[in-house]
Amino acid sequence: xxxxxxxxxxxxxxxxxxxxxxxxxxxxxxxxxxxxxxxxxxxxxxxxxxxxxxxxxxxxxxxxxxxxxxxxxxxxxxxxxxxxxxxxxxxxxxxxxxxxxxxxxxxxxxxxxxxxxxxxxxxxxxxxxxxxxxxxxxxxxxxxxxxxxxxxxxxxxxxxxxxxxxxxxxxxxxxxxxxxxxxxxxxxxxxxxxxxxxxxxxxxxxxxxxxxxxxxxxxxxxxxxxxxxxxxxxxxxxxxxxxxxxxxxxxxxxxxxxxxxxxxxxxxxxxxxxxxxxxxxxxxxxxxxxxxxxxxxxxxxxxxxxxxxxxxxxxxxxxxxxxxxxxxxxxxxxxxxxxxxxxxxxxxxxxxxxxxxxxxxxxxxxxxxxxxxxxxxxxxxxxxxxxxxxxxxxxxxxxxxxxxxxx
Ligand SMILES: O=C(O)C(=O)C[C@]1(C(=O)O)C=C[C@@H](O)C=C1
Numbered sequence: 001x002x003x004x005x006x007x008x009x010x011x012x013x014x015x016x017x018x019x020x021x022x023x024x025x026x027x028x029x030x031x032x033x034x035x036x037x038x039x040x041x042x043x044x045x046x047x048x049x050x051x052x053x054x055x056x057x058x059x060x061x062x063x064x065x066x067x068x069x070x071x072x073x074x075x076x077x078x079x080x081x082x083x084x085x086x087x088x089x090x091x092x093x094x095x096x097x098x099x100x101x102x103x104x105x106x107x108x109x110x111x112x113x114x115x116x117x118x119x120x121x122x123x124x125x126x127x128x129x130x131x132x133x134x135x136x137x138x139x140x141x142x143x144x145x146x147x148x149x150x151x152x153x154x155x156x157x158x159x160x161x162x163x164x165x166x167x168x169x170x171x172x173x174x175x176x177x178x179x180x181x182x183x184x185x186x187x188x189x190x191x192x193x194x195x196x197x198x199x200x201x202x203x204x205x206x207x208x209x210x211x212x213x214x215x216x217x218x219x220x221x222x223x224x225x226x227x228x229x230x231x232x233x234x235x236x237x238x239x240x241x242x243x244x245x246x247x248x249x250x251x252x253x254x255x256x257x258x259x260x261x262x263x264x265x266x267x268x269x270x271x272x273x274x275x276x277x278x279x280x281x282x283x284x285x286x287x288x289x290x291x292x293x294x295x296x297x298x299x300x301x302x303x304x305x306x307x308x309x310x311x312x313x314x315x316x317x318x319x320x321x322x323x324x325x326x327x328x329x330x331x332x333x334x335x336x337x338x339x340x341x342x343x344x345x346x347x348x349x350x351x352x353x354x355x356x357x358x359x360x361x362x363x364x365x366x367x368x369x370x371x372x373x374x375x376x377x378x379x380x381x382x383x384x385x386x387x388x389x390x391x392x393x394x395x396x397x398x399x400x401x402x403x404x405x406x407x
Contacts, residue, residue, distance in 0.1 A: 109131075114140045118261075119256075121157070171359055195252040199249050208251060297393045301389050303358065305358070319374045
């Protein structure tokens with residue numbers, strides 16, 4: 001991923017003004033535990049949530065009454081602007097300290113995603129679960145928690161992109177939380193360069209977006225001849241909202257055409273991803289696993305670590321190769337609990353660095369004997385093994401609807 005140059009000091013720094021409009025104080029480790037909540041954790045969480053509802057309702061009233069007053073948000077630019085006001089009824093993202101219960105939803109499935117309305121993750125949620133109620137969350141971790149706390153029924157989160165590679169944060173979170181992968185969905189990602197109405201490319205000094213989106217458009221931004229700094233924010237649609245809400249005439253956002261629509265921006269350039277076949281793969285997460293089947297193609301995701309011995313990775317991979325099971329992905333992430341490990345007495349004074357957890361996706365269902373045998377063998381070579389999920393493969397990457405969801 002390319003590095004994002006430092007912010008131009010003459011323009012407002014995004015860091016000081018979080019995109020999430022609800023208060024966003026990060027809790028300390030002691031306040032917040034990412035493990036699966038026990039019954040009592042769950043009950044006390046509900047009590048805390050209930051007490052926050054009244055405060056949130058009050059805040060949302062204030063936001064609604066301020067919704068059309070964009071100039072009040074803009075301390076730096078005092079031009080009079082022809083803006084489409086941001087719809088105050090758009091759902092606000094959940095933040096880590098403010099889980100308000102989802103509104104009445106009847107039989108609609110509630111699906112948490114990271115970002116604000118107009119984010120690609122929202123589109124992925126809609127593709128995975130047509131007619132769902134999409135619940136925006138301001139961080140990936142919040143989407144995990146929303147499902148754990150029964151505020152949402154599912155979460156839909158990106159794990160890899162065909163141009164930008166893996167979204168590492170979600171691999172780490174999969175391990176820290178106890179949710180199960182129940183499906184996958186692949187979404188073609190079509191980026192646009194968005195700015196306030198009337199703004200021309202020559203006025204721009206900054207482009208903001210999700211780091212993945214910035215990296216997916218890196219070459220095209222250069223080709224467009226833009227002399228701009230790139231700045232990373234939490235999500236693409238949040239970038240668009242930020243440009244609109246702060247009336248920034250020197251800043252463009254990389255986001256979807258739907259985000260342009262929602263936040264009243266014009267599309268300065270369309271299809272600016274460096275490759276037209278830009279696809280992001282999302283996984284669907286639930287509290288319970290689905291029952292694996294054999295009547296359609298399934299994929300299984302596992303994570304493992306090994307303690308000692310040589311050629312462990314080779315042995316693990318051959319357990320699949322001998323059974324003709326194709327691997328679709330291997331990802332390694334630092335073993336956070338053991339970033340450095342002292343080795344035995346013979347090697348006093350040395351340390352073993354770079355221990356890894358390995359994430360593997362393979363094309364078989366856990367209902368198949370060959371997959372069960374492969375995992376039994378893997379278990380022999382590894383000190384830790386977890387099946388993250390066995391789920392239907394998304395075989396229709398280019399279709400506008402439908403994916404590898406559970407039935
Ligand atoms: O920012 C968004 O709109 C997202 O949904 C996030 C995200 C990502 O994390 O990769 C999803 C798809 C695109 O690849 C760019 C960004």
